[in-house]
Amino acid sequence: MRAMSWPLRIGWIVIIAAVLVWSLFPVFSILMTSLKTQDGLFSGTLLPPEWTFDNYAQILAPGGAAQELFLTSLRNSIGITLISTFIAVVLATLCAYAIARLDFPGKRIILTTALAVSVFPIVSIVTPLFNLWRTIGLYDTWLGLIIPYLSLTLPIAIWTLAAFFRQIPWELEQAAQVDGATPFEAFRKTVVPLAAPGVFTTAIIAFFIAWNDFVYGISLTSTDAARPVPAALSFFTGASQFEQPTGAISAAAIVVTIPIVIVVVIFQRRIVSGLTQGAVKG
């Protein structure tokens, strides 16, 4: 690439700085809120006048005012999200494999259904689920969230994986067999290494979507038996009745954001390719 002229270079630096500020400002803002003392909250400044980790102690340290509430919901969130992501990715892998490789009537219907489900207004199905779950005992249980979470994770997993699988040169498998590999060897040595990154990326995207859920979480739970983090945040209370839960909520928000930022930093290239390939012909 030829060297950029100075005005162009400065222009790019300004643009990229603007993108960074826009994308990271709210995270920085709530991080700062989480490090403020109870009095410091009302300093009216972005940066804390006095730095403290008290808010983190409240949600993480034994005896913290919101520790049990937060850690229980964190466990619920991680468990429910991982299980529903796992189920979605397994089912979607089979489904996308069939769509990409086999000839059977109804492919279009499956893809269109996935598309329709992904834009379905969740609130529309929450009322009947709320009613049904209470009758059959799934209300306020892990399973009662894992099942509806599949409506969030399955469609995007099918789309993303179908797009990934379409790009795999399946002929390699036959070539390996011609070269004397057994069918299983051929599959394991040629297809699996090519398909694995797609499956992994899909799992990340599905995890993000389930991790983000609020509507199901707040509608289908009533105690900390299954309440996930986003729903639990709105139930936080201050250390005493005179204290605001602002600091504790901010600290909890940062704790659940850190893993996302780490995953994004490590896998940004894959996530972008997964999201764009699922969207448009790759």
Added chain:
Amino acid sequence: VTTDTVAPTRRSERPAPKPARRRLSDRARAERRLGWMLAGPAFGIMLLVTLYPIVQALFDSLFRLRLTAPDERAFIWFENYRVILSDPAFWQSMWITVLITVITVLIELVVGFGLALVMHRAIKRFRGLVRTAILVPYGIITVVSAFAWFYAFDINSGGYINNWLAWIPGFDTDLNWFAQQGTSLFVIILSEVWKTTPFISLLLLSGLAQVPGDLEEAAKVDGATGWEVMRRVILPNMKAAIMVAVLFRTLEAFRIFDNIFIMTGGANDTEALSLLAYNTSIGRLEIGLGSAISVLLFLSVLIIAGIFIKGFKVDLSAGRNS
């Protein structure tokens, strides 16, 4: 593990000629069966978790049904719909939802296109950085975004934005952003835009990648300015991607819930349709009325999708790979 030979041409679907159907070979029939065995479970579950509940909602919406008084359950035809459709509160909700949807999608289209251009044009050294920054809002929990913006603005929880705006003549630093509709909506939309623009910009980025580079070059050689290239070459070639992005975001924005729930809970006339449905059925346990609102919300989404697909001729398969 299958070892059959599948030609790459199978990927593109073509309608099978009718007479061929009767002469389907055993192999083709086995392939069909295998196809449905593999794809069936995912398909079935998708239907089960959406189709069944919406049918149930349709059914429940025809009853007077209150969980606080379960014995008064009675079949009342479309009475619930009459009550809702003649209630100004419903139309207020509808109006707010449409307003929020239109404003967010328009802003996101412009900002998202800008971000897509930055990702597309940025030199290699910056590309990873920009992508990472843009994916942070994508990955973050919407409720966290809502709290972040809420705490920055709300004077009762130590918001500092008012101090930043003090230089504006006539700005009241005691302004409570969440005490009236207009300013509440401003912050709600800000958070919604921040959180969901990355999605639209990634859809647009994949559209940008499809614009043939030689067309752009040719236009430049012919002396077109940057703006002309944009308007005459890039945008027309991206039309399909733009329409798909707008359709998806419109349908998503129409079900806005999290940001409003956290910031106002629907107070000050900010109760969008999703919130109205939630507050009616889960808040007040009016299952009959709530179901009717749910069905109306679902119908609205269907109508919007219909308008886009028929009216604007959005070909989903043009943007989405099918």
